[in-house]
Amino acid sequence: xxxxxxxxxxxxxxxxxxxxxxxxxxxxxxxxxxxxxxxxxxxxxxxxxxxxxxxxxxxxxxxxxxxxxxxxxxxxxxxxxxxxxxxxxxxxxxxxxxxxxxxxxxxxxxxxxxxxxxxxxxxxxxxxxxxxxxxxxxxxxxxxxxxxxxxxxxxxxxxxxxxxxxxxxxxxxxxxxxxxxxxxxxxxxxxxxxxxxxxxxxxxxxxxxxxxxxxxxxxxxxxxxxxxxxxxxxxxxxxxxxxxxxxxxxxxxxxxxxxxxxxxxxxxxxxxxxxxxxxxxxxxxxxxxxxxxxxxxxxxxxxxxxxxxxxxxxxxxxxxxxxxxxxxxxxxxx
Amino acid sequence: xxxxxxxxxxxxxxxxxxxxxxxxxxxxxxxxxxxxxxxxxxxxxxxxxxxxxxxxxxxxxxxxxxxxxxxxxxxxxxxxxxxxxxxxxxxxxxxxxxxxxxxxxxxxxxxxxxxxxxxxxxxxxxxxxxxxxxxxxxxxxxxxxxxxxxxxxxxxxxxxxxxxxxxxxxxxxxxxxxxxxxxxxxxxxxxxxxxxxxxxxxxxxxxxxxxxxxxxxxxxxxxxxxxxxxxxxxxxxxxxxxxxxxxxxxxxxxxxxxxxxxxxxxxxxxxxxxxxxxxxxxxxxx
Numbered sequence: 001x002x003x004x005x006x007x008x009x010x011x012x013x014x015x016x017x018x019x020x021x022x023x024x025x026x027x028x029x030x031x032x033x034x035x036x037x038x039x040x041x042x043x044x045x046x047x048x049x050x051x052x053x054x055x056x057x058x059x060x061x062x063x064x065x066x067x068x069x070x071x072x073x074x075x076x077x078x079x080x081x082x083x084x085x086x087x088x089x090x091x092x093x094x095x096x097x098x099x100x101x102x103x104x105x106x107x108x109x110x111x112x113x114x115x116x117x118x119x120x121x122x123x124x125x126x127x128x129x130x131x132x133x134x135x136x137x138x139x140x141x142x143x144x145x146x147x148x149x150x151x152x153x154x155x156x157x158x159x160x161x162x163x164x165x166x167x168x169x170x171x172x173x174x175x176x177x178x179x180x181x182x183x184x185x186x187x188x189x190x191x192x193x194x195x196x197x198x199x200x201x202x203x204x205x206x207x208x209x210x211x212x213x214x215x216x217x218x219x220x221x222x223x224x225x226x227x228x229x230x231x232x233x234x235x236x237x238x239x240x241x242x243x244x245x246x247x248x249x250x251x252x253x254x255x256x257x258x259x260x261x262x263x264x265x266x267x268x269x270x271x272x273x274x275x276x277x278x279x280x281x282x283x284x285x286x287x288x289x290x291x292x293x294x295x296x297x298x299x300x301x302x303x304x305x306x307x308x309x310x311x312x313x314x315x316x317x318x319x320x321x322x323x324x325x326x327x328x329x330x331x332x333x334x
Numbered sequence: 335x336x337x338x339x340x341x342x343x344x345x346x347x348x349x350x351x352x353x354x355x356x357x358x359x360x361x362x363x364x365x366x367x368x369x370x371x372x373x374x375x376x377x378x379x380x381x382x383x384x385x386x387x388x389x390x391x392x393x394x395x396x397x398x399x400x401x402x403x404x405x406x407x408x409x410x411x412x413x414x415x416x417x418x419x420x421x422x423x424x425x426x427x428x429x430x431x432x433x434x435x436x437x438x439x440x441x442x443x444x445x446x447x448x449x450x451x452x453x454x455x456x457x458x459x460x461x462x463x464x465x466x467x468x469x470x471x472x473x474x475x476x477x478x479x480x481x482x483x484x485x486x487x488x489x490x491x492x493x494x495x496x497x498x499x500x501x502x503x504x505x506x507x508x509x510x511x512x513x514x515x516x517x518x519x520x521x522x523x524x525x526x527x528x529x530x531x532x533x534x535x536x537x538x539x540x541x542x543x544x545x546x547x548x549x550x551x552x553x554x555x556x557x558x559x560x561x562x563x564x565x566x567x568x569x570x571x572x573x574x575x576x577x578x579x580x581x582x583x584x585x586x587x588x589x590x591x592x593x594x595x596x597x598x599x600x601x602x603x604x605x606x607x608x609x610x611x612x613x614x615x616x617x618x619x620x
Contacts, residue, residue: 055427057368102604105611106563108423109366113559114607117600120556124597236552240435247428276439283432283439290428291417 010164017160021153029156030224035265036159037221038241040166042249042257044213045242047170050252051182052206053189055108057239058115059214061099061122064233065092066215067222068126074142076131081142082158085219092215096208104203116236123234137229140222155224162216171254173209182206186252244286250296259298337468338589339582344470346581347478348543350574351536352554353561354484355529357573360562362501362525363419368430370533371555372437377403377537378546379445381452392454396538400531407530411523419522434551441548449545458542477539484532485574492570501525553596560603566613575615 020029041063049055069088073079079087099118106114127135143151173179184192185199193199222228241264249260264282271278289296301307352374359365367373381395418425451458454473461469492498500521503511508518540546540554557580565576580599587598606614 049424053422055424057427057431102607105607108364109360109368109427110559110563112366112423112427113368113555114563116552117556117560117603120553121597121600121604124600128593128597240431243428243431251424276443279439280436280443283435287429287432287436290425290432294425 010168014160014164018157021156026149026152029152033155033159033220033224035261036163037217037224038245038264039163039257039261040217040220041214041238042242042245042261043166043170043254044210044217045239046246046251046254046257047206047213048210049243050246050256051174051179051186052203052210053186054203054207055112056103056115056210057112057236057243058103058117058119059210059242060234060236060238061115061119062092062096062211062214063218063221063238064119064126064230065095065122066218066220067228067233068132069215070219071138071140071222071228072132074140075138078142081140081223082154084142085158085216085223088219089212089216093208093212096211097204099211100204100207103207104200119234119236123230126234127230133229135230137227137232140226140228143226155220159220159224162220166213166216167254167258174254178202178205240283244282246296247286247289248296250298251294253295253298255298256296259301260296263297338585340464340468340470342582342585343578344474344478344581345585346574346578347474347481348536348539349557349561349581350481350485350577351477351532351539352558353565353573353577354481354488354570355532355536356555356558357562357565357567357570358488358525358529358532361567362505363522364423365415365419365426365522366423366430367415367529368427368555369434369437369551370430370558371553372434372441372551373530373533374537374540374554375441375546375548375551376437377534378452378541379441379450379537379548381538381541382450382546383445385452392452392457392538392542395452396535399534399538403530403534404527407533408523408527410530411526412519415526416519416522434555438548438551445548447548449547449550450541451545452538452541454542473539473543477543480535480539481574481577484535485570488528489570497524557599560599564603564606564614566616568616572613572615576613579614 020032041059045056045059048059066085066088069091070081070084073084073087074081103111103115103118126132132138174183181192181197181202184195184197185202189199218233222233245260245264246257247260248263249258250256267278267282271281274281293300295302352371356367356370359367359370377399381392381399384390384395384399385392414429415426418429457473457476458471460472462472463469490498492501500511500516501524503514503516504518504521511521512518537546561577561580562573563576564579565572565574579602583602584595584599588595590598
């Protein structure tokens with residue numbers, strides 16, 4: 001029953017969303033693409049920190065790499081930019097393997113700052129490559145001769161597809177045997193290891209998956225914005241927004257980034273004119289949520305209404321018949 | 335090349351002041367303060383703000399600001415960070431990261447994005463010649479001397495005083511230390527108080543030596559962090575030597591190309607992480 005509702009809901013989103021270019025404003029589509037990138041990024045940060053227990057402050061490394069790889073493939077190798085997004089994401093995933101060898105030498109808080117150093121190294125390296133514009137960046141020229149409306153519509157559709165694919169595949173992943181193993185690791189690494197789960201391999205898999213996702217978001221973002229620079233692509237603000245979105249929405253739950261992105265979008269629409277104050281407010285909100293409401297808004301909603309739409313939790317058949325409160329207690333634990 | 339080494343060592347002196355506080359907090363309570371660099375910048379700006387209102391000798395400013403930092407560090411740990419400690423590093427990371435973003439934007443709002451410096455009364459241009467074509471600044475030498483004194487002081491305190499014993503005890507086994515009558519939240523707060531005092535010192539020196547800008551914090555944090563990791567955890571002299579190594583690496587990079595200094599420092603850090611993950615000078619004493 002729940003699954004049927006979900007599938008219907010997804011289909012509805014796909015149809016209504018997919019037809020937007022025929023009735024919507026081009027500004028809405030642009031806005032959607034930008035928000036979609038942040039959403040995918042936040043989903044990946046949630047997967048890393050909320051499920052994998054790896055708090056990274058350096059995911060902008062892969063966001064930027066995705067953007068630059070897409071641009072290099074499209075501008076220099078003549079690949080179709082939309083194909084280049086996917087190829088760039090895959091290459092970033094391959095690069096994540098050697099990167100993880102360095103990053104995984106560190107733990108906990110030092111892992112967080114270590115990933116940040118790695119992102120800085122990549123930013124400074126890219127800033128020294130003249131073929132992609134050096135420190136001042138460059139523009140995506142591969143769309144020359146393509147009509148504007150076609151480009152905008154295509155970008156929008158690709159973004160919509162990317163969002164749906166990310167959502168569905170993260171859901172299916174967490175419901176799979178591997179996902180179960182990951183959540184076991186999150187609850188207790190030692191206990192998971194003793195059950196025969198290869199913790200190191202699982203963490204590596206999640207790290208690489210998150211790299212691919214962040215690079216996908218980056219590629220998409222710069223296809224939509226057409227201009228890239230090292231400072232914009234590798235800005236730590238990407239990770240800041242990702243963390244704020246996840247902490248506001250609720251960490252360690254799929255609907256967390258979804259609700260967090262929605263809240264972020266509302267705040268962004270209403271308050272972004274206030275410049276720095278709006279960032280200060282966003283940071284303060286995330287701090288307050290971390291201190292007082294660890295399960296985020298989605299946890300609060302679940303507590304109040306008993307709704308648990310996108311739960312990846314497995315419920316025993318006879319437990320399903322029991323009252324809801326049982327189901328609301330767990331799953332929010334980080 | 336001699337000049338590069340001298341400048342590297344002097345820069346390392348400043349970096350070790352950045353790094354000691356981070357090393358202390360991580361050593362005592364496994365806490366990583368992402369706002370560490372921003373707190374260095376904040377103390378620089380507080381110094382600049384005070385100096386713009388009253389005409390005060392910058393060293394008097396240090397005498398005044400370091401005790402303030404002790405108190406605010408104690409309060410910050412006691413009321414904010416102690417609540418975030420636990421097996422999971424996430425809350426403290428998210429909260430200090432959030433504070434870092436808030437601090438950068440607040441500073442920008444108050445002081446604008448321009449870099450500023452603290453007037454050291456001409457001290458920053460004072461120097462004396464070693465060879466015919468090379469001079470060494472007095473201020474960097476003072477900073478280096480101060481860094482050595484702080485490193486020595488911390489190491490001595492850890493080994494020979496009751497407070498140092500308390501630090502080591504809660505670091506090794508918090509629960510047992512509490513059974514022995516230590517109040518770990520107070521011990522932690524003392525550690526952060528000391529770290530903040532070092533941060534205040536570092537911030538004032540940084541703003542005297544060069545400039546501070548609202549968004550400088552993250553890069554200062556990264557330098558401090560790299561120094562700690564390069565040196566190897568467990569001793570303050572390790573952190574000090576790590577900072578020297580980083581300062582040298584950056585100066586060597588700058589020597590070849592002004593755009594490569596920071597990058598080369600990062601590369602040295604990554605190489606050490608890859609080939610000598612316990613650092614160059616892992617725990618020898620204490």
